[in-house]
Amino acid sequence: MKYNPYIVALTGGIGSGKSTVANFFNNLNINIIDSDIIAHKIIQPNTLAFQTIIKRYGYSILNNKGDIVRSYLRKIIFQNQIERNWLNSLLHPLINIKTQKLKNNVSSSYLIWVVPLLIENELQYQADRILVVDTNEITQLQRVQIRDKLSISQIKTIMKTQTTRQQRLFYANDVIVNNGTIDHVFSQVIKLHKIYLLLSKNKENI
Secondary structure, three states, X not given: OOOOOEEEEEEOOOOOOHHHHHHHHHHOOOEEEXXXXXXXXXXXXXXXXXXXXXXXXXXXXXXXXOOEOHHHHHHHHHHOHXXXXXXXXXXXXXXXXXXXXXXXXXXXXXXXXXXXXXXXXXXXXXXXXXXXXXXOHHHHHHHHHHHHOOOHHHHHHHHXXXXXXXXXXXXXXXXXXXXXXXXXHHHHHHXXXXXXXXXXXXXXXX
């Protein structure tokens, strides 16, 4: 019989700390499927997506090693809705195919499926439960500015393309507040881990 894992979709705005939370779950031996990591892999050199992107935008978006500089690509798509739609139509089907393959190989009691644009792409219905990593806007701006070396105006432009904080919280079954210390985040993960283990057992018995 095909294994049907209990799926917890993890989402949150840019700079909310999704990767940090996912890493904590991974340290608890929970399988992680991260849409961003998949997206990064499918635009590696010599892939079909890579060749299609270069054909549209040219070699100026490559670094010295021949890899796509994601910050260049991000600058293009967040300034132009048409280009953003074009790239999404190229990558999303490929991401979905890879995601489904990975779901078939899940070995942990439940799965953490990291999807930054879960609500925006109406994927929330593919999960058993939705976990939102929530943080205030000031903290988001500070984190992204340090991490990605972007201006405040650039970060706010990206944030405008994402759903609102209130909308994410509306769909959330669980919320991890990430405004404080790493230890506080980890304690929230531990509590949810225990809940998800119970929920996954209940699904197995259905």
